Amino acid sequence: MAVKTSQTQSYQDFVHALKSVVGAKTPAEFPRLVVITGSSNFLHMKACHAVKASWETLEVVEAQSIEASDLDPSKFMSLWSQVSLFEPEALYIIRRSGGIKGLGSWLAAIKTPEAIKSHIVIDCADKLPADVLKQVTRLKAVVIHGAEPTGMVEFQKVAHSLARRAGVDLDDDALRLLIESMGMDLGKVENEIVNLSLRFADRKERLTRADIAGSIGSLREDDVFELFSLLRDKRQSKAHLMSGNFLARGESAIALTGIFARYAREQIERGNLKRGLAGLKACADADRTLKSSRIDEAIVLSGIIDRISEA
Numbered sequence: 001m002a003v004k005t006s007q008t009q010s011y012q013d014f015v016h017a018l019k020s021v022v023g024a025k026t027p028a029e030f031p032r033l034v035v036i037t038g039s040s041n042f043l044h045m046k047a048c049h050a051v052k053a054s055w056e057t058l059e060v061v062e063a064q065s066i067e068a069s070d071l072d073p074s075k076f077m078s079l080w081s082q083v084s085l086f087e088p089e090a091l092y093i094i095r096r097s098g099g100i101k102g103l104g105s106w107l108a109a110i111k112t113p114e115a116i117k118s119h120i121v122i123d124c125a126d127k128l129p130a131d132v133l134k135q136v137t138r139l140k141a142v143v144i145h146g147a148e149p150t151g152m153v154e155f156q157k158v159a160h161s162l163a164r165r166a167g168v169d170l171d172d173d174a175l176r177l178l179i180e181s182m183g184m185d186l187g188k189v190e191n192e193i194v195n196l197s198l199r200f201a202d203r204k205e206r207l208t209r210a211d212i213a214g215s216i217g218s219l220r221e222d223d224v225f226e227l228f229s230l231l232r233d234k235r236q237s238k239a240h241l242m243s244g245n246f247l248a249r250g251e252s253a254i255a256l257t258g259i260f261a262r263y264a265r266e267q268i269e270r271g272n273l274k275r276g277l278a279g280l281k282a283c284a285d286a287d288r289t290l291k292s293s294r295i296d297e298a299i300v301l302s303g304i305i306d307r308i309s310e311a
Contacts, residue, residue: 010147011154021050025058030055030058032118033122033136033139034121034122036048036122037124040147043186047123047144048123052065061090065271066093067096079120080110083117089118093123094122097122104131107139149186158186159179163175163193166193168207170206174208191258195255199252234309243298247298256301260308264308268280275308278311279311281307282307286304
């Protein structure tokens with residue numbers, strides 16, 4: 001079912017449109033053409049991940065991510081027009097399509113919505129050019145518009161929704177502190193929410209400003225960037241030293257585990273699946289160890305670094 005294609009939509013419109021896709025129970029119910037647009041790179045990423053995860057629950061052929069820069073009109077046509085006898089249902093996620101100047105003409109080559117034989121997700125630009133929007137409307141595509149929240153009130157609603165989905169119950173003052181510390185950046189806010197979910201995993205009561213004030217935002221973004229650089233370059237010894245320094249200055253081992261998990265997810269997004277999955281598994285194991293034993297925290301964190309580097 002196609003949804004409205006207005007380019008000035010709210011976060012609730014984003015959620016509604018995404019649900020219309022991920023709610024498919026069979027491949028036949030899955031839309032043939034989905035277009036993701038809007039100003040928020042974070043929501044683009046969340047939409048792509050959610051669509052891919054939903055498709056894979058249908059237990060058909062694994063979704064394929066394709067860089068738009070690797071396509072030309074002929075290759076694009078082969079994606080939507082051909083059906084394999086061995087893989088009759090296929091999903092292709094075309095990433096970073098905003099740079100395709102001829103996308104409108106590529107879509108115009110599709111004569112009718114019924115001509116699309118596979119399932120195509122186009123991760124597009126901030127705003128759809130008029131010629132692209134015309135074709136998207138003609139082809140009855142589902143448009144998922146991921147716009148940055150406008151104003152503090154809407155941003156707080158989005159942040160509260162992210163916290164609720166992560167199982168983190170924040171009171172209003174705690175939520176305001178979270179946003180004050182991280183700024184109006186959904187990616188940073190979600191990462192901090194993940195850290196809070198790990199730190200307060202056993203907490204049943206609502207978290208207050210006083211509860212989180214001592215831990216939130218304790219690692220500066222430049223610290224995290226430097227640590228990520230060391231991991232990417234496989235400079236284990238310096239990564240071990242930096243991790244130990246974080247612990248020495250009072251950082252939480254649980255929170256640091258969340259930072260390593262953030263790095264692992266970044267690796268998956270960049271296509272380094274083996275390293276990313278190894279990192280997530282190492283973080284999950286470390287989290288259990290930190291909560292159930294008295295093993296030295298530095299040793300536990302070093303184990304994460306070693307497993308990431310060896311992958």
